[in-house]
Amino acid sequence: MRQPAISSRGRCVGWLERGCLTAIALCVAVSPLTAQKNENAMRKRQHNVYAALESAPSAARARKNPMEGHAREAEAGGKLFDQHCADCHGRKAGGTRRGPSLLVEPVEQASPGTLFWILTNGVVWHGMPVWSKLPEPERWQIVTFLESLRSNSKTTTSSGDIGSR
């Protein structure tokens, strides 16, 4: 029996289909590797951001928070955190894919002066921009808010409500 003739257009479509299927198969095969690579890169970046806390000069570390313990300033700092920081660090400061958690030991143990220094200078080569465009009192308000998260976590660790506001 005679085979029906295949037009050149039909052959073209066939090649296109095969090409697409191959590309999809390659993507599927490579995706776990890429995802793993992205995950590793993210972890490395987060590690670098935490490591930057160590590089604060001693004079900066020793600075006292002029608003320490002021509930109203912590509340204002919470508003600022929500507006400027939550996109990367999460609304409850627990971290996102874009930025590390602030509810971890290196951050909780950092002095207020260190947090202020990091806010001012950023960790530019590792993704955190400088925030000196916020006036100094606003940066201290954010530090006061972060300190309030620490005290919250100390009082609520048993209930597992770490970092909630």
Added chain:
Amino acid sequence: MHVRPLFDFVLRTGRRNWPGILLLCLVTHLSTRSFAQESPYIVTYDHYLEEPGNLEVEYFSTFGTQRGGNDFHAFWMEFEYGATAWWTTEFYLDGQTTFSDSTVFTGFRFENRLRLLPREHIVNPVLYIEYENTSAADKILKEVESHDVESDYLEPNGEARRDHDHELEMKLLLSSTFKGWNVALNPIFTKNLLPSEPWEFGYALGASRPLALKATPNHCNLCPENFIAGVEMYGGLGDAQSPGLHETSHYLAPVLAWNLPSDWTFRLSSGFGLNDNSHRLLLRWGVSREFAGFGEMVKHLFGGHL
């Protein structure tokens, strides 16, 4: 004050810029919100870059008076993306309407700003590199340089748009923030890519401060900390063949930015010409919105493989 042309320009803006407005509305619904803390400058740059992964879409207008010719309304769209914490890239589309003449698309610009130092210092340098492909009909006056004078803008659109410029522009953005005050100075160096054209020079400087340095705990639109006021000054400094202030134009402009908690920023600037070579008035306004996580969103579209 030319009230009639100003009224006309408000009407024309709405009618002729609908694609830009539509695009802005569309992007508004595609990304998450982010509160912007934008500076009030329209011409001067400070050293703060776009946050990494964020996209800022901006629309600006300039209404300019023209002695011996027709007043104009120039407008541009900016798409500013924070590629990293030290690199911001930006794309501009320019256009203008000259009253009793026509509305023309005048070209595009591609700009990059690179932060040079990893930490804050007393003076913070940022390198600015821009490629411009614009016609001589371009009137946005985003920077004033060389011997740019008011009479250069008298040419009718039909003729001016035939003349195209390919320019490479470099600025060193120097900026400092202390006690809430920001002071910025931008020396400008521009080279037309035609070998026969000389290097051209200009400057922009600005100072600004938020109306309040401390935030209030409550969410509000009219809190003083949402407003930043300042002043900027810009002008030309001649070119390599004839440097200096002769036949140059200069402007002084009070500026105001209103950063709304609903992610929008409004800017207003009223520039006054300081000599006879300058336009008497450059009234500028702008609206922008920042979209946090735009880069992540695009990554997700491609399955996270970018």
